[in-house]
């Protein structure tokens with residue numbers, strides 16, 4: 415066997431258990447339970463054969479996304495999902511021995527990307543009530559880490575920071591690249607864009623995976639100062655985004671009402687679900703995003719498996735600091751949440767009136 419680089423040999427890869435889910439109600443990965451605009455499906459269906467045979471063309475894609483944000487196109491670049499933007503950030507900015515400041519628990523893909531570059535990881539835990547550890551982070555930033563990620567709202571805790579607080583952190587740390595992962599911005603409306611665009615050390619990440627219902631298509635965007643955007647382009651392959659994503663992304667961006675309707679449905683279903691969990695007396699935590707944490711009574715793993723046996727997937731948070739014993743529940747439409755609540759109340763043996 416030819417060994418890979420030492421950093422790769424030592425790496426714990428990020429693996430999501432994503433196989434065999436299609437026939438089940440998927441409330442485990444914060445995807446849309448409604449799917450994309452029908453305009454997306456039509457646009458893909460109508461593609462002529464030569465669209466498959468030709469390398470993709472990107473004209474108009476960044477422009478369309480920039481227009482939805484109301485920013486100049488020089489601030490925007492598309493990626494093969496936000497995951498690819500995260501990779502590009504570490505490739506471009508993460509050097510061996512450099513410090514990567516982050517929080518825990520948070521989105522699982524940051525850490526392997528940092529490890530792959532041989533970075534030194536500095537993790538600060540969320541507070542006991544899942545609030546942001548602002549005082550500790552402020553102190554750690556004084557050591558001028560190379561990279562600092564804020565997942566806002568944080569996946570999985572839902573912790574939400576104001577854009578003013580994030581911009582203040584970034585202003586206080588001009589030598590640190592501050593990455594604001596805004597994957598769930600559609601559900602919170604809280605963004606550092608456009609406030610942070612004038613700062614040369616901030617980049618935000620947004621995606622069409624969740625609210626627009628395009629997780630399989632893979633399309634995300636980095637939004638920031640043009641100097642950062644240009645460095646990220648340097649480390650990205652010429653055709654890393656495939657043609658289907660370009661076509662689907664343009665069609666989705668041309669139908670903003672579809673996303674608005676879905677977000678409104680999720681927010682209404684969220685209120686309903688929270689009320690039901692209150693009535694059942696089940697501990698839960700929900701701040702930002704189309705998801706919440708639920709601490710079922712008794713054995714969490716057992717509850718997750720029993721839900722699966724009833725055709726409903728949720729994501730166990732077992733062994734994660736602070737939130738061990740909970741599962742993350744994606745919030746879908748009211749109909750889907752009613753299905754969840756009926757199954758959940760049966761599993762935990764309490765009555766519910768869905």
Ligand SMILES: Cc1ncc(COP(=O)(O)O)c(C=O)c1O
Pocket residue numbers: 443444494495496497498521565569595597620621622623629632633634
């Ligand atoms: C916080 C966060 N960032 C990034 C991603 C990846 O997004 P994308 O599907 O655009 O690659 C996810 C996916 O679940 C996420 O939760």
